[in-house]
Amino acid sequence: MTLKRFSLLLLSSLLMSIACLVMAIYYFFYLPGINAEVVDQQQQEYVLLKAAFSASAKSLTTLSYDYAVWDSLVEFVVQPSDEFIENNLFANAFEVANVDAVFIHNVDKQLVWQYLDESIHDRSSALTEFIEGKTATKATSLLPAAADISAQKASTRHGYYVIAEQLFYITNTTILPSKGHGVIAGSITMAKLVDKEMIDEITGYSMVHFSIDKMINTPADAQPMNDFFSPDQLKVVNSSHSWVLRNDFDDQTMVITVLHRKASSPKLDAVSIILLLLIASLIVSLSMMMLSRLLILPLIHFNNSINDSSNENLMAKVPSQHFIDEIDNVSNSFNQLLMRFAEQQNYLETLTVQDALTEITNRRGLEAFADNVMANWHQQATGFSVMMIDIDHFKLYNDRHDHLAGDKALVDVACCLMETMVPYNALVARYGGEEFCVIVQDGKVESISNVAEQLRSAVESLHIKHDVDGTLWLTVSIGGVVVPKLFEHAEQYLFHDVLKQADKQLYIAKKTGRNKVVLSVFQ
Numbered sequence: 001m002t003l004k005r006f007s008l009l010l011l012s013s014l015l016m017s018i019a020c021l022v023m024a025i026y027y028f029f030y031l032p033g034i035n036a037e038v039v040d041q042q043q044q045e046y047v048l049l050k051a052a053f054s055a056s057a058k059s060l061t062t063l064s065y066d067y068a069v070w071d072s073l074v075e076f077v078v079q080p081s082d083e084f085i086e087n088n089l090f091a092n093a094f095e096v097a098n099v100d101a102v103f104i105h106n107v108d109k110q111l112v113w114q115y116l117d118e119s120i121h122d123r124s125s126a127l128t129e130f131i132e133g134k135t136a137t138k139a140t141s142l143l144p145a146a147a148d149i150s151a152q153k154a155s156t157r158h159g160y161y162v163i164a165e166q167l168f169y170i171t172n173t174t175i176l177p178s179k180g181h182g183v184i185a186g187s188i189t190m191a192k193l194v195d196k197e198m199i200d201e202i203t204g205y206s207m208v209h210f211s212i213d214k215m216i217n218t219p220a221d222a223q224p225m226n227d228f229f230s231p232d233q234l235k236v237v238n239s240s241h242s243w244v245l246r247n248d249f250d251d252q253t254m255v256i257t258v259l260h261r262k263a264s265s266p267k268l269d270a271v272s273i274i275l276l277l278l279i280a281s282l283i284v285s286l287s288m289m290m291l292s293r294l295l296i297l298p299l300i301h302f303n304n305s306i307n308d309s310s311n312e313n314l315m316a317k318v319p320s321q322h323f324i325d326e327i328d329n330v331s332n333s334f335n336q337l338l339m340r341f342a343e344q345q346n347y348l349e350t351l352t353v354q355d356a357l358t359e360i361t362n363r364r365g366l367e368a369f370a371d372n373v374m375a376n377w378h379q380q381a382t383g384f385s386v387m388m389i390d391i392d393h394f395k396l397y398n399d400r401h402d403h404l405a406g407d408k409a410l411v412d413v414a415c416c417l418m419e420t421m422v423p424y425n426a427l428v429a430r431y432g433g434e435e436f437c438v439i440v441q442d443g444k445v446e447s448i449s450n451v452a453e454q455l456r457s458a459v460e461s462l463h464i465k466h467d468v469d470g471t472l473w474l475t476v477s478i479g480g481v482v483v484p485k486l487f488e489h490a491e492q493y494l495f496h497d498v499l500k501q502a503d504k505q506l507y508i509a510k511k512t513g514r515n516k517v518v519l520s521v522f523q
């Protein structure tokens with residue numbers, strides 16, 4: 001498995017675990033708490049609305065009771081007179097009190113007097129029939145029961161009722177003398193239509209929005225009207241709660257709906273979940289990019305560097321500036337290792353082309369140089385010359401002095417040759433034993449003749465004592481070949497051919513007295 005895949009797997013599982021944890025906390029701890037809060041708030045709205053309904057109706061109940069214990073009204077019910085009506089029962093007094101209908105019945109349930117506001121004229125007969133119990137399905141009416149009257153029992157009935165597809169608040173109180181006991185004269189009924197004005201008033205009291213509608217389809221969760229006014233407890237969160245307004249006297253129904261301010265507890269919907277997943281993927285991608293930059297990229301650099309060095313023999317350094325200190329340290333150590341490796345490699349390479357005693361180029365180095373020279377010559381770019389240089393009577397030198405002195409003489413001669421050739425584009429190499437080879441990138445006989453003579457005389461001038469053949473000093477013989485730039489079929493010749501000819505010239509130099517230069521042009 002790659003580090004990239006491993007980190008992707010690790011990050012994804014980490015993120016999934018966090019997501020599961022958050023979901024668990026959300027569903028098992030946070031949501032139940034929020035749910036309970038929302039239910040509480042909805043319950044408060046419901047209680048407030050009920051209180052506002054009661055408060056709004058209370059004034060009518062009080063007014064009705066005031067009239068019911070008015071002694072003059074007792075007399076009026078027993079003996080109705082126009083004079084009493086003219087002097088006491090003013091229509092505008094009821095208008096001001098916002099009462100829409102007033103009915104006065106005697107104990108025989110006969111209507112003695114009634115007031116009807118214009119707004120309910122079209123429902124007046126339905127209202128009268130309802131109050132007198134003519135439309136009641138349960139053979140009862142709002143008027144006091146005969147049993148109560150015969151028992152002289154004061155009583156009052158009030159509530160919200162649906163009549164002719166309208167909601168009314170109706171209150172009925174037995175009329176009896178102000179002292180509170182005596183003969184019941186009848187009852188007074190006051191009705192108030194729950195119209196827009198009253199709905200606004202109740203909304204104003206409670207700060208709860210609600211609607212009262214004709215019932216077309218009963219909402220599935222609608223509860224009976226009695227439940228609306230009973231101390232009920234809401235249990236579930238809903239955007240609204242509805243109650244069916246159905247009473248004991250009438251089949252007609254309406255629906256009261258409380259529209260809650262806070263509709264539901266927050267829930268994760270599909271869009272939010274997809275959004276969360278997208279955010280999570282984004283986090284994984286960004287983390288992967290960061291991880292890649294911080295960890296994987298340095299590893300790739302290490303790998304590339306190692307591959308490059310093995311493929312091309314090159315040591316590529318890795319970047320040493322990273323965000324993570326430990327990677328910085330490893331990179332620096334790696335680079336230092338590469339430097340040491342490169343140094344050692346250079347040293348080893350040098351050893352392979354360097355003569356151990358004289359520290360000048362050895363035969364292998366000479367051959368590598370010669371390859372380039374030959375290539376240039378084959379392309380007719382340059383001519384060149386080769387000189388084979390051999391120390392004269394060196395065996396004798398070794399024999400007269402010791403081998404160590406011989407070594408020192410070899411080193412001195414090598415140094416001398418090197419120094420002499422500094423101004424020239426040339427290579428001085430130890431060919432083997434006491435024999436040296438010089439390649440000069442110059443194919444002109446005059447100049448090479450001059451260079452060869454310089455070399456010879458430079459060695460002699462070292463004055464390394466060696467008394468042989470009438471010479472006092474150690475000398476060299478030089479056999480050279482000048483290879484001109486333009487040469488027919490040059491490509492057919494090898495360096496070996498040039499060397500062979502130089503050897504021949506050296507042989508001639510040795511045979512013809514030593515300490516001399518013998519040159520020829522390559523042929």
Ligand SMILES: Nc1nc2c(ncn2[C@@H]2O[C@H](COP(=O)(O)OP(=O)(O)OP(=O)(O)O)[C@@H](O)[C@H]2O)c(=O)[nH]1
Nearest residue numbers: 390391392393394395396398403404406407433434
């Ligand atoms: N001290 C020392 N002697 C060496 C080394 N390499 C070769 N020699 C000696 O060089 C001598 C070469 O001798 P010869 O090939 O007989 O030639 P020469 O005595 O120089 O005679 P001519 O070349 O004919 O002038 C031998 O005695 C080798 O032992 C070396 O590295 N150190």
